[in-house]
């Protein structure tokens with residue numbers, strides 16, 4: 001289980017006991033936000049750089065494609081048309097991999113059926129983009145019932161991979177100010 005922990009995740013984990021436990025038992029937690037990188041450094045942890053879900057997921061798929069690894073990848077999350085667009089795009093971009101997916105707007109009673117679908121597909125990589133902390137809780141609660149796989153909470157990455165949402169301009173990213181761009185665009189965050 002991989003968590004990309006941005007400032008919002010870190011703050012939620014202060015008060016959410018379950019989330020804190022999940023973060024402790026996760027196999028890998030990456031600092032997904034320049035604020036987390038700064039805070040970690042201040043506390044003496046050598047964190048080299050920010051690692052976002054968008055980049056981690058994309059680099060993983062690109063590396064598998066480069067090595068011609070026929071990985072099965074299941075995407076769970078986003079609006080139905082976005083998910084479909086994302087699967088189509090990724091399949092075209094990474095022909096050695098095999099993609100399947102389900103949108104993220106389902107009722108709780110639909111979850112067992114969706115997990116059965118995931119289990120039948122037996123993904124090597126399971127990308128879950130439902131927003132934090134829901135995606136982490138769902139992964140934590142489901143992994144034991146699935147064939148072994150690497151599950152990554154990717155937040156809104158499918159919106160980006162599908163081309164539906166644009167990331168901050170590179171300049172903002174390069175100077176560690178993507179948060180400023182998002183603050184301006186989505187003040188409620």
Ligand code: UDP
Pocket residue numbers: 076077078079103104105106129130131132154155156157158159
């Ligand atoms: N989402 C979903 N089901 C829901 C609510 C949200 O699949 O019931 C998706 C939403 O479409 C978006 C992602 O979850 O693709 C959340 O994106 P956001 O950027 O808010 O998440 P963060 O990266 O901040 O965790």
